[in-house]
Amino acid sequence: MANTTNPGLRACTQGISIPGDTAHLPGDSSIWVFVIGEMVTFSCYFAAYLFDHRQLHDVFLQSQGYLSPNLGALNTLVLLTSSLFVALSVHATRAGDSGVAARFVGLGGACGAGFACIKGVEWHSELAKGFTLGTNKFFMHYYMLTGVHLFHVLLGLVFLGIMWRELSGPGSPRVRLVETGATYWHMVDFLWIIIFPLLYLLR
Amino acid sequence: MKGYFRSPLTYVWSLLSTITILSWWLGTRAGSHPSGLNAISAAAVVLIACVKSRLVIRNFMEVSRAPMWLRVTSDSWLALTFGMIASFYFLSR
Amino acid sequence: MTDTPAMAAPAIQAPDLTRTKNLDQWICWWSIPVFYNLFGIVFVYLARLMPPPSPGLTTDQIIHFIRSNATHLQIAIVTLSLSLGLASLSSGIIVVQMRRMKGAGPALAYAYLAALAVAALPGCLFCGLMFALAAFRPDRDPALVVLLYDMGLLSFVGSLGCFIVQYMVFAIAIFLDEREIFPKWLGYMSIWGVVTELLAIPIWIFRSGPYAWNGLISFYLGTIIFVVWEFCLVVSLYKAIKTQPSQEVLA
């Protein structure tokens, strides 16, 4: 499994880029198929949310008042920090500094786990107040959006785990694999950057 | 390990964190009324979210150095998504 | 896999397989477009269950839907009963291709097979059966017709676990595979499959809106992703069979 790059796909993506362009596509090109697809599907969730927001303005306004923007903002900062660690880990991997890269991935993963824990605390406090998935349309969107995002975070933690194993194993790590995982993790980050104002701030 | 923090990425991260706190302040303190957010704060919150997403995509995901098709795709997506958010949100007020 | 009987005795006069180059797999492969076209005709055109009628219909509207649609429903479900077996053919060929993978053993292939064996009943035929019952005696007590209607559509859109297992093991197998039998992006797309199943969770709670069983997200987005996934799977299978040497020994 020396090189996981698919020659066909590589040729394909190089073919699309403009000649003379020294562009570099980070990671496996397959991950970009995934990222672009996720961007489109999340846009659909946002559209559904905004549509209902428009229809049921008062219900949404009132329900949004019960969320905690402080925890939402804290989670944004946690995820941004984790993205920084993961991005630095890619730099370290390219510099051949696997040990440091592995530590960066570990820190990124710790922040990601922190995000999941904070989300758990937040959900718990909403559930304790009696707001469940079935309470109203706003909480339906709230739990589905944050839940699907949390699923992506957990999957991202699996990706980070695979990256960590690659970096701390013997031999030189595959840069492309680390880039692939990092790309996925940053996607999780910027999706949350949009979800945060949408649910917590825009009332 | 410390040497790696002397990277442009760290500046991007501090910018991202600062504007996150700014948008939190706008959304909860400055512009917040019982009847919702005032229009200027809301516009600022949407704009900040758009800038943040683009910073992450361009710098952390390294799309600024990626092939043209990807830069165009990601920017079009941002334009469409935030256009949709802004128009829906302001139309419903 | 050292104990595989087929691999133990390769030397003795291998039968000539070049004449029927992967013919069995091609037969199974063709069953997939045939089945999904029939599936589309059955559910979209004949039974009018895709897109599904709303969960918010009143009892009278549900009864009207069944009565005015009874003949169509019956023809649809007869067709479904006759053709649902074709779905097994597509599992057969996917299992063959999954077993060609290196780095992913047969456990995942068997799990795929078993998950789809489970899914055929609650995820598809059960729905047909319930609507067949409703259409068989449309003059039944209205409350019973509503019950059959709920049982049919909820099981059809809301059987989640079996499909989650199917997508999950398929994705894991693709990621572990060192031979690239299927492209990696098909693995990522299978993760979308898992997500679409999770998005169908609220159909058990809401009777209107984007997450109802006829909603923008739970039904339309899920169905679009499923159709795209199925299309990519068929194309990838085509490529995998095309590039498979006919003499390759398979378990």
Added chain:
Amino acid sequence: MNTTDQRICLWLVPGFGALLMLAFCIFPGFFPPLSPTLSAEEVATFYRNNVGPIRASMLICNVCGVAFIPFFMVIVVQMQRMANPSRAFAYSYLSAAASGATLFALADLAWLIAAFRPERDPQLTMLLNDLAWMAFVTPVGFILAQNLSLALGIYMDAQPRPVFPRWVGHFNIAAALLMTPGAFALMFMTGPLAWDGALAFWLRVGSYALYLAVMFFVVRAAIDRQAVEEGATA
């Protein structure tokens, strides 16, 4: 021989097992189990008053209920390594596992459909409730077939170092016997053999949980051995 795939399937068990345990604990009708002697009105009231927890619990079951299949398939793969005359038992095990999971999926659907419209005619809610409990408690035949084919495979495994130790065979038969009384819940409204009884419910559920926990460690040991043996011979 690469055993990564088997290990992934194996570790799904504690993950999904924990979620199913959570679902079991939040279902309001398990502590104590809902009695079969309740009137239709009482059953309907139960669904009306507990709609939230019933949906939460049964939705978790919907998502995770079939998730032990990959683990059972690891057992199938391990059974194929046995020195049996043929692989018949392994394939029987596969088929029984799939059918058993189908019945659990149906029981789960019935619970969820009952909770979907709590305002339904109480007689129909009771019908769905009966269907759910019957489909959950009584079809033990597939578990029996699974355990007995595994046990027979173990007894007939003619290797100096069999894939699974002998006691696993005895354990499978014992677990199968402990789950047998569940089938009689079809006949009894009260007593230990009713679906809320000590034998038909608690013994069955408890021994199944214990069975999965023990088999997790047994299978893990078998995979470890396979990795060592086939790594050494390759």
